Amino acid sequence: MENNNELTQKDIVRIITILNLNYTENYGNYGEEETKQLRDYWFESLKTYPRDIIFNAVRKSIEKSEFIPKLSTILAEIENILNAKMPSDDELWAELNSVLPRVYDLSRYLAYPQYVKWANEKLEAVYAGLSEELKLFVVNRSTLVDIAEMSPESLQFERTRFFKQMPVLKKHKIDKDAAQKFVAQINGAQALLQNKDKK
Numbered sequence: 001m002e003n004n005n006e007l008t009q010k011d012i013v014r015i016i017t018i019l020n021l022n023y024t025e026n027y028g029n030y031g032e033e034e035t036k037q038l039r040d041y042w043f044e045s046l047k048t049y050p051r052d053i054i055f056n057a058v059r060k061s062i063e064k065s066e067f068i069p070k071l072s073t074i075l076a077e078i079e080n081i082l083n084a085k086m087p088s089d090d091e092l093w094a095e096l097n098s099v100l101p102r103v104y105d106l107s108r109y110l111a112y113p114q115y116v117k118w119a120n121e122k123l124e125a126v127y128a129g130l131s132e133e134l135k136l137f138v139v140n141r142s143t144l145v146d147i148a149e150m151s152p153e154s155l156q157f158e159r160t161r162f163f164k165q166m167p168v169l170k171k172h173k174i175d176k177d178a179a180q181k182f183v184a185q186i187n188g189a190q191a192l193l194q195n196k197d198k199k
Helices: 009-022 032-046 051-064 071-084 089-111 113-128 132-137 141-148 152-198
Strands: none
Touching: 009 032, 009 051, 032 071, 051 071, 089 113, 089 132, 089 141, 089 152, 113 141, 132 152
C-alpha cells in the first residue's frame, strides 16, 4: 500500500512548476537533461521528509523570498518546521514524570526471580513508548528505573540536570541529523553524476 505522505518524482516536478510560476527568474530555462538532473537531485535530497512538510516548506519559502528559493532554502525551512514540532523541555519533563510511578511499581518486581523477565518486558515497553527526544536523556530502560527510584530530593537535582542537558542533547541530535542528510545528498549527487557518465 502506497504511503500518501511519501514524496514522488511527480511531486518534485510540481514543486519546480510552482516555483517557476511564482518567479520571473526560474528553472524554466533549463533544457530537458538539466531539468531531469534537477528533479532527480531534489528528489534524492528531499525524499526522506514527509511530503506535507516539504510542500509547507516550499510555501513558506515563497512567502519569505522575492527570489526563487534554492534547495538549501527549502531544506532550512523543513528543519524549522520539524524543530517547531519538537516537544518543549517542560513537556518532556512532564512526560517523564507521568511514567515514573508505573516504572517504580514495575521495578519492585525485579527483586523476585520469578517476575524478573515479566518486569523487564513491561519496563522495556514503557521505555519504548517514550518520545524520541526524551530518549536522548533517558538512554535506556536501566536509566529510567534509576530515575524512578530517586528520592524526591534527588529528583529535584535530576530535574535541574535535565533542563541543562536537554538543549544540548537536542542540538546534538539536530546537528547529527543534518550531517547524515548532507552525506545522503552528497551520495545522491555522486550517483547522479555516475549515471550521467555512464550514458
